[in-house]
Amino acid sequence: MHISDGVLPTAVTIAAYAVSFCGAAWSLRQVENKDLPKIAVVTSAFFVASLIHLPFGPTSVHLLLPGIVGALLGPVAFLSIFLGLFLQSILFQFGGLTALGANGVMMGMPALLCGLLFHLIRGKTALSHTIAGGICGGLGTLLAATLLAGLLATAGEDFAGVAKIALAAHIPVFIVEAGVSAFAVSFLFKVKPELLDTSRLRK
Amino acid sequence: MTPHNEIHISITALATVLGAAIFSIVLLRMALRQKQRRNAAGRNGDPDWSVPTIDAYADRISFFHQWDPRVKIATLFPYCFIVVSLQSLLSSTIALLVSLGAVAACRIPFARTAKRLLAMAGFLSMFLLVVPFTSPLRGGETLIYFPGMTHFPFHMAGFFVALNIVIKACGVALLMEPLFGTAPLAVTLQSLSRLGLPDSISQMILLSHRYIFVFLNEIQRMYRGMRVRGFMPGTNIATMNAMGNFFGMLFVRSFDRTQRVYEAMLCRGYNGRFPSFIRFQATPKDWGKTVFWLLLGLLLLAIDRI
Numbered sequence: 001m002h003i004s005d006g007v008l009p010t011a012v013t014i015a016a017y018a019v020s021f022c023g024a025a026w027s028l029r030q031v032e033n034k035d036l037p038k039i040a041v042v043t044s045a046f047f048v049a050s051l052i053h054l055p056f057g058p059t060s061v062h063l064l065l066p067g068i069v070g071a072l073l074g075p076v077a078f079l080s081i082f083l084g085l086f087l088q089s090i091l092f093q094f095g096g097l098t099a100l101g102a103n104g105v106m107m108g109m110p111a112l113l114c115g116l117l118f119h120l121i122r123g124k125t126a127l128s129h130t131i132a133g134g135i136c137g138g139l140g141t142l143l144a145a146t147l148l149a150g151l152l153a154t155a156g157e158d159f160a161g162v163a164k165i166a167l168a169a170h171i172p173v174f175i176v177e178a179g180v181s182a183f184a185v186s187f188l189f190k191v192k193p194e195l196l197d198t199s200r201l202r203k
Numbered sequence: 204m205t206p207h208n209e210i211h212i213s214i215t216a217l218a219t220v221l222g223a224a225i226f227s228i229v230l231l232r233m234a235l236r237q238k239q240r241r242n243a244a245g246r247n248g249d250p251d252w253s254v255p256t257i258d259a260y261a262d263r264i265s266f267f268h269q270w271d272p273r274v275k276i277a278t279l280f281p282y283c284f285i286v287v288s289l290q291s292l293l294s295s296t297i298a299l300l301v302s303l304g305a306v307a308a309c310r311i312p313f314a315r316t317a318k319r320l321l322a323m324a325g326f327l328s329m330f331l332l333v334v335p336f337t338s339p340l341r342g343g344e345t346l347i348y349f350p351g352m353t354h355f356p357f358h359m360a361g362f363f364v365a366l367n368i369v370i371k372a373c374g375v376a377l378l379m380e381p382l383f384g385t386a387p388l389a390v391t392l393q394s395l396s397r398l399g400l401p402d403s404i405s406q407m408i409l410l411s412h413r414y415i416f417v418f419l420n421e422i423q424r425m426y427r428g429m430r431v432r433g434f435m436p437g438t439n440i441a442t443m444n445a446m447g448n449f450f451g452m453l454f455v456r457s458f459d460r461t462q463r464v465y466e467a468m469l470c471r472g473y474n475g476r477f478p479s480f481i482r483f484q485a486t487p488k489d490w491g492k493t494v495f496w497l498l499l500g501l502l503l504l505a506i507d508r509i
Contacts, residue, residue, distance in 0.1 A: 004323050004372040006286075007330070036410065040407060040410035040411045040414055043407065048422060084411070093319035093379065161333050162330060162334060179444075183444045184447040
């Protein structure tokens with residue numbers, strides 16, 4: 001779920017923009033020209049993932065993939081997610097231009113943390129990779145939902161109810177995301193393990 | 204605390220209103236479905252994964268098309284923040300009308316803009332439905348009690364807060380077409396780099412934007428293959444497994460592809476930036492437009508503060 005324009009107080013949107021810019025600038029310093037294809041791939045996949053709806057009981061959820069983006073890109077994940085969100089907002093108004101900073105913080109920070117965590121716990125075997133992928137996928141969504149609720153709460157008492165509902169609405173996403181991330185990571189580990197290696201991205 | 208007004212609504216009145224609301228929603232859905240069916244003729248059952256191209260109407264001539272993109276972005280971006288910071292319903296409604304005028308002025312079919320507004324509908328309707336029932340009690344406001352929900356009165360003040368948000372969100376969303384739809388994306392990015400965006404970032408945006416459409420093609424092909432092999436999405440582990448592999452495969456294939464494309468680009472002399480032959484020239488007319496929009500923004504702020 002993306003925050004739309006006009007929801008957050010102006011001070012919060014500007015502060016979030018500042019944080020996002022710092023995050024993106026820090027990410028950009030880790031990038032070398034030869035990483036460009038990989039970043040473009042992950043950014044586009046992040047974009048495309050939000051179009052794919054999976055059924056969950058009577059409703060359907062769409063994937064966010066902050067966990068996988070973090071696992072694939074490590075420190076550059078923040079930049080990739082910020083650019084993906086920019087494209088989403090100019091192409092079809094997921095989120096909004098003024099809320100871009102807030103959305104960047106909301107999705108980018110969890111991706112960074114999950115990327116870090118993934119490389120700490122991934123181990124050497126396929127099973128440990130699968131478990132680490134599942135944990136990071138679920139945790140990424142959980143953190144994003146928590147940040148969303150926190151940002152909404154800064155907008156005032158009026159939004160406490162919405163914040164709680166938004167948090168609750170993410171429970172199915174959290175489950176589906178953990179499952180899909182686990183299987184995706186295990187697939188990548190078997191087929192192309194070098195994609196999961198971000199040490200090349202870290203100087 | 205000033206006393207608040209209470210309005211109790213009888214069941215018959217509520218039933219009439221609810222009935223009318225449900226009826227109009229059903230009508231709207233039927234209209235949408237009919238339109239979809241017309242669009243999707245011959246594609247039976249494939250989910251709609253189409254992405255609009257942002258600059259499909261960049262070659263027209265209008266107020267916004269003829270505005271120097273650098274000046275346009277540098278003006279309208281702060282203006283969006285002014286719209287977002289509006290507090291009163293009156294000023295945000297005026298901002299919405301201004302944005303509607305801007306969309307009309309940039310001569311882009313309104314259907315594209317309507318699609319943008321639809322994309323926000325879920326998030327915004329949540330606000331309209333939830334905030335009035337959960338906002339705190341303010342002095343002097345009106346409470347409406349619906350039958351059977353005596354513990355959750357409808358706060359008019361909360362409703363106005365939510366309505367203001369919806370209007371502001373639409374006001375900014377409408378400006379996106381004039382802002383980004385009136386110049387080719389490459390030109391927009393070029394002007395962003397003139398405004399200080401690092402070159403490598405605009406390269407990434409251009410490449411990612413290109414690959415989005417390639418990927419969409421790819422996932423449509425892959426998904427069709429899965430359906431042919433009998434894949435039925437459901438709430439179970441098998442679906443997660445299939446979708447996990449689906450994404451994994453998407454990454455593997457597209458990474459190989461982009462790697463090849465990138466090497467081909469290097470062979471043809473790519474050195475981290477595309478050569479550009481775009482010349483920007485800001486004329487007094489461009490600055491005149493800027494002054495006009497800034498005055499408009501100040502006027503909105505003034506109305507807001509009164």
